[in-house]
Amino acid sequence: MPVYVALLRAVNVGGTGMLPMAALKAICEDLGFSDVKTYIQSGNVLFRSDLAEPEIQRKLETVLAERMGKAPGVLLRSRRDLEAVAAKAPFPDARPNFLLVTFLPEPPPADSLDKLVAPDGEEVKIDGREIYIYYPNGSGRSKLKMPALKPGTARNLNTVRKLAELAAALEDESA
Numbered sequence: 001m002p003v004y005v006a007l008l009r010a011v012n013v014g015g016t017g018m019l020p021m022a023a024l025k026a027i028c029e030d031l032g033f034s035d036v037k038t039y040i041q042s043g044n045v046l047f048r049s050d051l052a053e054p055e056i057q058r059k060l061e062t063v064l065a066e067r068m069g070k071a072p073g074v075l076l077r078s079r080r081d082l083e084a085v086a087a088k089a090p091f092p093d094a095r096p097n098f099l100l101v102t103f104l105p106e107p108p109p110a111d112s113l114d115k116l117v118a119p120d121g122e123e124v125k126i127d128g129r130e131i132y133i134y135y136p137n138g139s140g141r142s143k144l145k146m147p148a149l150k151p152g153t154a155r156n157l158n159t160v161r162k163l164a165e166l167a168a169a170l171e172d173e174s175a
Contacts, residue, residue: 001048003170005163007103008043009073009153031059075103079167086161090125091134096157102131108148117145
């Protein structure tokens with residue numbers, strides 16, 4: 001049974017979009033997903049399912065919309081997807097926690113970099129459905145603006161690597 005990693009958009013530790021990870025795990029189990037595991041309080045959940053990706057996404061978004069009042073957005077990736085994202089990471093001198101990967105539902109428009117405003121020396125690279133951003137001063141105070149980021153959700157490179165590792169372990173359990 002395939003392993004999926006769902007990355008939820010607009011899920012926070014507190015404030016709007018708050019969703020305890022125990023609740024997310026229970027939602028996934030109620031949907032019939034198996035071996036459900038969450039990772040850190042930012043909307044990362046791993047599970048097994050025989051359903052096709054579009055059906056998984058639709059089911060998760062529907063239930064989460066009912067629970068949270070609006071759909072947070074669900075982006076699915078496989079272990080191999082995450083491993084490839086980590087392996088392709090540009091900016092080799094960047095600290096992994098200063099390199100964020102924004103996962104998108106589809107590749108961004110071709111002119112996305114034309115609309116980029118990066119006043120703090122941020123560097124950006126687009127690769128398929130992901131946008132890599134190196135924040136030399138950290139992302140917290142950055143004034144970076146890029147409309148193509150809006151439908152996505154970002155994770156730092158450390159988190160991407162850990163999710164790939166957890167997905168690999170989950171896959172290896174059934175081998």
